[in-house]
Amino acid sequence: xAITLTAPDSAISPTPxxxxxxxxxxxxxVMLAPYLLVFLAFVVYxxxxxxxxxxxxxxYVALYNDPIFARAAVNTLIFLVIGINFKMLIALFxxxxxVQQRAWIRWLxxxxxxxxxxxxxxxxxxxxxxxxxEWGVINQLIFQFTGDDGPNWLNDPAIALxxxxxxxxxxxxxxWTLILMTGRLAISNDLFEAADVDGASWWxxxxxxxxxxxxxxxxxxxxxxxxxxxxxxxSVYLLTGGGPADLTHVLSTLGIxxxxxxxxxxxxxxxxxxxxxxxxxxxxxxxxxxx
Amino acid sequence: MKxxxxxxxxxxxxxxxxxxxxxxxxxxxIPVFIWxxxxxxxxxxFAISPKEDAFSGKLWPDHPTLHNFEIVxxxxxxxxxxxxxxxxxxxxxAAAVGALTLVxxxxxxxxxxxxxxxxxxxxxxxxxxxxxxxxxxxxxxxxRTMGKYGLLNSKWSLILAMVTIASPxxxxxLKQASDKLPVELDEAAVMDGASPxxxxxxxxxxxxxxxxxxxxxxxxxxxxxxxxxxxxxxxNDQDITLPVALGNxxxxxxxxxxxxxxxxxxxxxxxxxxxxxxxxYMVGGLTAGAVKS
Numbered sequence: 001x002a003i004t005l006t007a008p009d010s011a012i013s014p015t016p017x018x019x020x021x022x023x024x025x026x027x028x029x030v031m032l033a034p035y036l037l038v039f040l041a042f043v044v045y046x047x048x049x050x051x052x053x054x055x056x057x058x059x060y061v062a063l064y065n066d067p068i069f070a071r072a073a074v075n076t077l078i079f080l081v082i083g084i085n086f087k088m089l090i091a092l093f094x095x096x097x098x099v100q101q102r103a104w105i106r107w108l109x110x111x112x113x114x115x116x117x118x119x120x121x122x123x124x125x126x127x128x129x130x131x132x133x134e135w136g137v138i139n140q141l142i143f144q145f146t147g148d149d150g151p152n153w154l155n156d157p158a159i160a161l162x163x164x165x166x167x168x169x170x171x172x173x174x175x176w177t178l179i180l181m182t183g184r185l186a187i188s189n190d191l192f193e194a195a196d197v198d199g200a201s202w203w204x205x206x207x208x209x210x211x212x213x214x215x216x217x218x219x220x221x222x223x224x225x226x227x228x229x230x231x232x233x234x235s236v237y238l239l240t241g242g243g244p245a246d247l248t249h250v251l252s253t254l255g256i257x258x259x260x261x262x263x264x265x266x267x268x269x270x271x272x273x274x275x276x277x278x279x280x281x282x283x284x285x286x287x288x289x290x291x
Numbered sequence: 292m293k294x295x296x297x298x299x300x301x302x303x304x305x306x307x308x309x310x311x312x313x314x315x316x317x318x319x320x321i322p323v324f325i326w327x328x329x330x331x332x333x334x335x336x337f338a339i340s341p342k343e344d345a346f347s348g349k350l351w352p353d354h355p356t357l358h359n360f361e362i363v364x365x366x367x368x369x370x371x372x373x374x375x376x377x378x379x380x381x382x383x384x385a386a387a388v389g390a391l392t393l394v395x396x397x398x399x400x401x402x403x404x405x406x407x408x409x410x411x412x413x414x415x416x417x418x419x420x421x422x423x424x425x426x427x428x429x430x431x432x433x434x435r436t437m438g439k440y441g442l443l444n445s446k447w448s449l450i451l452a453m454v455t456i457a458s459p460x461x462x463x464x465l466k467q468a469s470d471k472l473p474v475e476l477d478e479a480a481v482m483d484g485a486s487p488x489x490x491x492x493x494x495x496x497x498x499x500x501x502x503x504x505x506x507x508x509x510x511x512x513x514x515x516x517x518x519x520x521x522x523x524x525x526x527n528d529q530d531i532t533l534p535v536a537l538g539n540x541x542x543x544x545x546x547x548x549x550x551x552x553x554x555x556x557x558x559x560x561x562x563x564x565x566x567x568x569x570x571x572y573m574v575g576g577l578t579a580g581a582v583k584s
Contacts, residue, residue, distance in 0.1 A: 028406030031398035050432030117566035122555025231425025252427035
């Protein structure tokens with residue numbers, strides 16, 4: 001606040017009373033102040049307060065004894081390790097498909113981006129209804145063709161978690177495909193032409209040209225996607241609500257579940273438990289991006 | 292890219308190979324199309340089906356109708372009684388988040404990149420760090436903090452929360468973009484006696500326009516699409532945004548799916564339209580900035 005008040009004076013006539021700060025620097029501080037205020041009020045204070053709430057060892061004992069927490073931690077790992085790697089492999093493959101020069105592929109790429117462009121809530125609810133065991137269109141079709149009742153999709157924890165991963169992939173695959181496409185387009189075409197002359201196979205071209213130029217981008221994308229997926233609340237919450245019997249929670253929905261149950265210390269403790277996973281990823285990304 | 296374009300090929304035996312390539316591409320393209328469209332088509336199907344047809348499992352309704360849209364627009368259902376108020380809330384909050392994020396992030400980026408204030412690099416790193424905290428993790432302490440500030444159930448809580456989440460990425464992208472502007476521009480303006488504020492207004496803002504459009508769109512879409520924070524911070528029927536209202540449909544077992552899907556379809560249209568209109572800016576401004584290789 002004091003900075004804001006003194007700024008006009010020093011802007012008009014830089015007073016010798018404040019050494020070293022030039023007029024542009026004073027303006028710089030003034031212009032940085034709004035973000036700093038937001039940062040202090042809505043990041044530093046909440047995070048500090050949250051960590052203070054999570055200070056009791058008893059919270060961690062309670063978490064350790066809560067079978068839902070263990071299940072959520074395992075689910076989160078499955079989501080990250082299997083789900084994200086699977087998604088990125090498909091994105092890598094599809095980026096090779098979408099860089100082909102065809103009019104219909106260009107049109108398809110415009111449609112393909114739709115899941116990313118539309119909000120996730122209506123589409124996730126649409127999937128949820130589609131797989132409703134009684135009235136959903138999937139089980140209706142299964143009944144029409146086979147005469148049998150279809151599986152009880154979202155009431156089976158394994159299927160429900162797989163479907164939550166599927167919904168996540170449906171939503172974010174276009175984005176990562178687009179990013180990897182820019183990586184592919186940056187590779188010089190001469191390399192591929194030279195490889196064609198030498199009679200290189202499809203696999204050799206990928207192995208010796210595409211992959212070496214894209215591996216850094218690919219690994220960065222995978223890590224970034226993992227960090228973001230840790231915070232993917234919608235895919236699980238709106239599809240399964242954490243059910244059946246709280247078996248499909250991930251850490252992000254678990255935190256909110258504790259919050260709704262008014263167990264704020266447990267909510268914060270579960271988030272603190274995720275930090276050993278988050279901080280190395282964040283550290284690595286910071287190193288890569290803040291250059 | 293790697294394949295010869297059809298015009299260049301004249302030998303008949305190459306045509307066979309081309310047919311092979313083409314059919315292999317189709318073999319990938321058709322499943323991709325189906326996979327992408329199914330949830331959206333399913334939603335659209337519900338929106339244009341009368342209640343009786345909606346559950347029949349048909350791929351196209353016998354009597355497509357816009358009646359569901361009429362019910363939604365006239366708020367003729369218990370779940371929809373505040374549709375227009377909630378729609379207005381969504382618009383208001385998205386616009387406010389877009390405007391505030393733009394002001395805060397542009398000023399910060401100008402300060403960090405052009406004025407080079409001591410310590411501004413650290414601010415940039417702190418902002419980047421915030422960008423990497425998963426939003427769902429920050430939501431828990433944020434909820435409690437908003438309660439302490441007495442902002443719960445006020446639209447300001449959601450606006451400020453979304454500005455907090457949108458700003459770091461906005462600052463980062465704008466800083467990257469403004470680092471590319473030549474320093475000579477600023478130096479020339481200073482020689483002509485321009486004050487920092489004049490440089491900001493007359494040199495910086497016009498040159499940054501494409502990035503500003505991209506970032507404004509990013510912030511508006513982020514706020515319009517947000518579910519978790521909206522659902523935590525707002526609870527009165529008169530204050531909530533559309534996604535929270537959609538989520539509330541799930542509270543009842545006998546919720547009218549066809550109306551939920553119709554409302555969802557209406558809610559999904561504006562962001563999709565905005566995305567496609569500003570795609571030129573979005574692809575250039577955001578994907579280039581999202582991941583630096």
